[in-house]
Amino acid sequence: MTHNYLGLDAGGTSTRAVVVSSDGRCGGIGKAGSGNPTSAGIDAATSAIRAAVTQAMASAGVDQVSGAALAVAGAGGAGHRATIAATLSDLVAHEPVFDFDVLAAYFSGTAAPDGYVLLSGTGASAVRVENGKLAAISDGLGWLLGDVGSGFWLGREAVRAGLAPLDGRGATTLLTGLLLDRLGTPPVTHREGGRTGTLVAATAALYAMPPLRLADFAALVFTAADAGDEFAAEILDRAAAGLAETLAAVRTPDVVGPLVAAGSVLARQPDFAARVAPGAVVADDGLAGAAVLALRHAGVLVDDDVYRRVTSSLAQLTEV
Amino acid sequence: MTHNYLGLDAGGTSTRAVVVSSDGRCGGIGKAGSGNPTSAGIDAATSAIRAAVTQAMASAGVDQVSGAALAVAGAGGAGHRATIAATLSDLVAHEPVFDFDVLAAYFSGTAAPDGYVLLSGTGASAVRVENGKLAAISDGLGWLLGDVGSGFWLGREAVRAGLAPLDGRGATTLLTGLLLDRLGTPPVTHREGGRTGTLVAATAALYAMPPLRLADFAALVFTAADAGDEFAAEILDRAAAGLAETLAAVRTPDVVGPLVAAGSVLARQPDFAARVAPGAVVADDGLAGAAVLALRHAGVLVDDDVYRRVTSSLAQLTEV
CATH class of the missing domain: 3.30.420.40 (ATPase, nucleotide binding domain)
Known part of the structure; x- marks a missing residue:
């Protein structure tokens, strides 16, 4: 069976979320304001992150995802991770993994x-x-x-x-x-x-x-x-x-x-x-990379086929 | 008869005041924190200005001066002048004149x-x-x-x-x-x-x-x-x-x-x-220039003799 995962790229300008299945198909995306806790403040960042995530999940038609990778500046910083994780606790089955936003940028260009x-x-x-x-x-x-x-x-x-x-x-x-x-x-x-x-x-x-x-x-x-x-x-x-x-x-x-x-x-x-x-x-755009990070952190091997599926399904979603 | 005037140099680091007589003799000086309304805020700047002025007047042994020249960044800005003038109204007989802090710096080096x-x-x-x-x-x-x-x-x-x-x-x-x-x-x-x-x-x-x-x-x-x-x-x-x-x-x-x-x-x-x-x-130091500005705005001709009296009397005050 396929699982659904959540990828999130929280930038200083906008926060974008994507729901991706374990075979690399992106089913829904969401967008909100700045999700950078350092520049926007933790309250505004947490609200933006939740808004982008609920929008992506509604668009994908799922109530819960198995796991989540959150790409945030400086990997969120120890002080902010618990607050951000708490706001998503009803939506994500396992504790979200925090990672560096620069990695979402990297994996938006390559699966290597x-x-x-x-x-x-x-x-x-x-x-x-x-x-x-x-x-x-x-x-x-x-x-x-x-x-x-x-x-x-x-x-x-x-x-x-x-x-x-x-x-x-x-x-x-x-x-x-x-x-x-x-x-x-x-x-x-x-x-x-x-x-x-x-x-x-x-x-x-x-x-x-x-x-x-x-x-x-x-x-x-x-x-x-x-x-x-x-x-x-x-x-x-x-x-x-x-x-x-x-x-x-x-x-x-x-x-x-x-x-x-x-x-x-x-x-x-x-x-x-x-x-x-x-x-x-x-x-x-860091969204493809956020999806790749979600899959990698879930233990899914992201080979060239999976990567192509991520980018082509995302392209269809963003075209609409 | 000689009159007493007040010169003030309100900088971003410190505010300094001097009481100068119409013949160029500096009788007392005072010092307080930042008197720059833009960087320190108008409340803190006003308090610092009043503190420096009362200290200079106490040191000179005068209760009131005839006039005052206040050298403040950007000449105080229209919005701040009334507030600063109000805090000195019991100490200065005539409405203080605002001038640019860069002029206090200039007249600290020359009378020209x-x-x-x-x-x-x-x-x-x-x-x-x-x-x-x-x-x-x-x-x-x-x-x-x-x-x-x-x-x-x-x-x-x-x-x-x-x-x-x-x-x-x-x-x-x-x-x-x-x-x-x-x-x-x-x-x-x-x-x-x-x-x-x-x-x-x-x-x-x-x-x-x-x-x-x-x-x-x-x-x-x-x-x-x-x-x-x-x-x-x-x-x-x-x-x-x-x-x-x-x-x-x-x-x-x-x-x-x-x-x-x-x-x-x-x-x-x-x-x-x-x-x-x-x-x-x-x-x-902008203090000599503040004294010169006070004299100039009071209509006193600051010739080389008066200027030498300003700088030498100031030197004695600051040596103590």
């Missing part, structure tokens, strides 16, 4: 138990996977201390470079106009405290956002570089060098498995992904 | 009504002063969006460069050992989630601080560079280039006045100050 994943989304990191487990990670130290080449890193560079010419610093760059357009800052002619009103309005709008939201401006760097802006091209050069260094830090000759490129920056910028991770499979 | 000041403390900016007023400012956009070459900027670079080798990225640098010593992170041998325990402990300690406190690590860059660390020297090169650009942005051939270097980074690192602001007068 050994290999590498380079991520650049809001954050950035590289991971070596051995025997299906996280063996080493580099960077991923967060927006303040690391995440070189991430969406936040690129967005911060875009914003700083875009603002500088407004008080006479830095090189002229297309980023200034793109930034002001994006902020919707109208040109302000009067000066305020020795600054142009435009600069005052733009900085006020930016400080009103949570710092992490600077990641929303990452796309401006690609837009400006595509239009021939040398300053933006130089930001991309530094991001690419940083990501290459991050990936090199987890490489070892003993592990020759595939390379997966994941995260919103790499998924949306295929040329940049090909530059920093040549030959990589690009995975734009 | 026209000139420039380059600041690098927790933040960084350059200001052109014309007729005793702020005519233009560059950078000073805060830790997230600007402040190139500031204490925060240097500290952030030191911390990121120091952490990187702990997961195999970046160049080997003395900053790693200096950072771990400063954090008091004991070497941790076990690995946690694919990272060394030392890196996990260091990042946890750093994220437990408010982001601005990364400024406390600025001194590590100078220590490492003095010991021959090339990576640290390169960070200082970039800081110096940024500060030079910030100063150049406010320079105009029409204003040929003196240059003042101010802020904790420039006051504590005379070689670095001489490099980024050649020929500058280094001012390590």
Whole structure:
């Protein structure tokens, strides 16, 4: 007989759940808000996780699953696991297994138990996977201390470079106009405290956002570089060098498995992904990987046939 | 007859007040915590301002002053001025005048009504002063969006460069050992989630601080560079280039006045100050400038004699 399992990928932007049978067929998916306990808070994260799970199970037509793999940043952290597990206790027969969200990203690109994943989304990191487990990670130290080449890193560079010419610093760059357009800052002619009103309005709008939201401006760097802006091209050069260094830090000759490129920056910028991770499979969604983790933790061998069934059944579900 | 005036310099670290007579004699000083309404909150800032002022007036033996000049970041901001003025209403005969804290820094180095000041403390900016007023400012956009070459900027670079080798990225640098010593992170041998325990402990300690406190690590860059660390020297090169650009942005051939270097980074690192602001007068304290602002706003002509009286009487007060 086939059993049903639950895979969950709890990200900083959204939480996605999938019900997968032991032969690899995905029967239902669900989606809710941020399920990252660190950034969203444990109450909001727990609510989002339960909402995504109940939606996936209703869609699959099952009342209970045999087991669950929950891919959460930092594998949930010891303090949050019990709370998250408790919210799912009526839905999952066995205690859920927590795992690293970077592994869901990895297995969304390959079924191979050994290999590498380079991520650049809001954050950035590289991971070596051995025997299906996280063996080493580099960077991923967060927006303040690391995440070189991430969406936040690129967005911060875009914003700083875009603002500088407004008080006479830095090189002229297309980023200034793109930034002001994006902020919707109208040109302000009067000066305020020795600054142009435009600069005052733009900085006020930016400080009103949570710092992490600077990641929303990452796309401006690609837009400006595509239009021939040398300053933006130089930001991309530094991001690419940083990501290459991050990936090199987890490489070892003993592990020759595939390379997966994941995260919103790499998924949306295929040329940049090909530059920093040549030959990589690009995975734009952690849901397939969450299903694979659920099967692996249940002791199901995920061979190429099972993996194809996971990805093709998921594709049908997300097409609808 | 002589009148007494109050000068106040409300900074992010401390608030200092001085009572100055119309002939330039400083009769008493006071000191309290952060008086910056933006970073400390308006209630804490108001309490600190009142505490510093009452201490200075008690020390000078006066019950009321004729007027007051309050040097506050961004000149206090329209929303905070009424609250701050109200807390001093029994102590100051006339409505206090608010002015920019950068002007207190400028007048702590010179009495000239026209000139420039380059600041690098927790933040960084350059200001052109014309007729005793702020005519233009560059950078000073805060830790997230600007402040190139500031204490925060240097500290952030030191911390990121120091952490990187702990997961195999970046160049080997003395900053790693200096950072771990400063954090008091004991070497941790076990690995946690694919990272060394030392890196996990260091990042946890750093994220437990408010982001601005990364400024406390600025001194590590100078220590490492003095010991021959090339990576640290390169960070200082970039800081110096940024500060030079910030100063150049406010320079105009029409204003040929003196240059003042101010802020904790420039006051504590005379070689670095001489490099980024050649020929500058280094001012390590905004108190003399606050006294000058109080006199100027009261209509007192601050000539070289009065200025010398301000600085020499202040020196006697602070020596005690």
